[in-house]
Amino acid sequence: MEILVCVKRVPDTAENEIEVNSDGTDIDRDDLVYSVNEWDNYAVEEAIQIRDNVGGNVTVVSVGDEESEEVIRREMAMGADQGVLLSDDAFNDSDGKGIASILKAEIEKGKFDLIMTGAQADDGAGQVGGMLAAMLDLPYASLVNTIEITDDKKIKVGREVEGGNIEMNEIELPCVLSIQTGINEPRYVGIRGIRKVASVEIPVHGTSDLGLASDAVGEAGANVKKVDYFIPDTGEGAEILEGSTEEIIDKLVEYLKAKGGIK
């Protein structure tokens, strides 16, 4: 099975407090810790497991600046066979459709049975997988949390739907799937793995390599544009209990008694 996984370098929300910069044009990116988007990491793990079970090849691709190379390398250290970076200043300020167009151009250069994305990203809209499938005219399933390889023509996928239920579907190959967290346990990537792929060359493809019209991507191709960032209206918010820990506990116990929290 030839598998391609789209990954993205994002600020790690578990490690960072996200704040707006002084002029509101962006989040404050100074000192942010970046990592591979959590959902994408599950997609790569799933791709590696499928390859290990049925054979094949896993390619990791990312649209981003040169620093995105580090997430490609990380996923290769995890076990992906090769990586490609799609990078060009002309890609800046692309909307979801622009990103999907860039990925489509790369994907059409190869022949893949299975294309995977993360279901969403913390700073994204969960849109690239579905757009890519429609552009490539392939069947699509989102929020996939189980994959069963039936044969080389079709697979069974479970989609996570409301209430913890799973919607089972049969889907023809080739197809595009967006992967939900929890589908597997992504493996730990150690220093040794990182070192092993440190000198592997990662090709970089830009607008001309991909045969893209410059007005199809970037700001020129975007019909959705970000204007500014701001801190959301917080409303009234919680009554923050203050004082020593002992005092806080005493106040909390009173509340819990009053509200039926202590039996």
Place this chain on the structure above:
Amino acid sequence: MAQIYAYIVHKGGVADDTALELITAAKKIDPDASVSAIVTGSGADLEAVCKDVATTYNEVIKIDNAAITYPNAEIIRGILVNILPGDAVLLLPHDTFGMDLGPGLSIKLESAFVADVVDFEGLDGSNLKIVRQEFSGQVSTHMLCDIGSGAVVNIRPGAFAPDESKSASGEIVDKSSEAGDLAARRTFLETVVAEVGDVDITKSEVLVSIGRGIEDEDNIEIANDLAEALGADVSCSRPIVDSKWLEKSRQVGTSGQTVKPKVYLACGISGSFQHLGGIKGSPFMVAVNKNIKAPIFQVADVGIVEDMLEFLPELTEKINDM
């Protein structure tokens, strides 16, 4: 803008809550717009939903076909491409169905797409001013969406107040014959219903709920001890289940269980809307989080800015001594 469309999600003959929210969202885009509901499905269930929705919308477009008894996004995408005008503005709920359908539909309609919208701030020419959130609600952003060639807009469930006036008497228009080709390469097989675990948290009166702040599987003992002292049950947010530290049946959220306890202690939980979407009936909510900026403090009744790993054992000790 003359016309806005809203896709109605329904199950078992009953329209989803979002049916009443999408019309509020549409009126926020343009108070003078005519809003048509699109209801797809089959048989008596479909009829019931159409009649119900007609009390809210001026027009209900009905597509009846056995192939979409279960809402297959691939088939419904094709139908919508056939029945919608090229410049249509279509609202979908940003739920598991809308996320499946919306992005690809926008490509086929050659229109814009925006996901998980929480508010609108009017129109500026052909640009719709949209408010979204990023990074689990830590920051918001204004976006401009050019709707000149139409748009598919996914609306966050619960972000707009439901229009419960039931003041319309909409006409039901049957467009089933315009559905077109219903072939699909993705086929629905079955729904596997979530198992109820050893504890049914949907029946718990008090929940000690844990999130990423628990840091390590061994620390779950801290939550168990507090729950035991309170006569409560332990629930959790998604990352805990993804890490396989607790079973899925303990997860609170739109992709987990919907709970309605009297008291909900959210410990080390940031408060994403998916998590909060699983809490009904406005319980008394206590948030314990070391990050004062965690969005959970916006919705909790009482906030405690402490590390849960240090605070919870002290609270447990105090309760046990009482």
